[in-house]
Amino acid sequence: MALPSPIPDALAELIAERLRAIGEPTRIRILDRLRGGEQTVQELTEALGTSQQNISKHLGVLHGVGILSRARAGSHVRYAIADPTVLDLCESVCGGVQRQLAELAALVGEIEGSAR
Numbered sequence: 001m002a003l004p005s006p007i008p009d010a011l012a013e014l015i016a017e018r019l020r021a022i023g024e025p026t027r028i029r030i031l032d033r034l035r036g037g038e039q040t041v042q043e044l045t046e047a048l049g050t051s052q053q054n055i056s057k058h059l060g061v062l063h064g065v066g067i068l069s070r071a072r073a074g075s076h077v078r079y080a081i082a083d084p085t086v087l088d089l090c091e092s093v094c095g096g097v098q099r100q101l102a103e104l105a106a107l108v109g110e111i112e113g114s115a116r
Helices: 009-022 025-034 041-048 052-064 085-115
Strands: 068-073 076-081
Touching: 009 025, 009 052, 009 085, 025 041, 025 052, 025 076, 025 085, 041 052, 041 076, 052 068
Parallel strands: none
Antiparallel strands: 068 076
């Protein structure tokens, strides 16, 4: 689906809200863990080595913007990726970072080679 041009103000705000939601390292790590399937707060807390309160706060933000879904399973709540396009975005950004690092490494190699 193509974005309208110009992007309406309300849509621009929604896009920015989602980008802000994933623009935090712990939230990216949560999304990475959930790529393998749904998990509970406790499972994420143990996997990421942080507090339950911290994980719950981040899950609330991601759920609030529609990136995650949650479902009660007995006495636990299981979280899952509700919008898989967020993983496509992460993959795209990661690919861009890898390309940039490769270009910088090549440049450094050229500089070091010419300094000899």
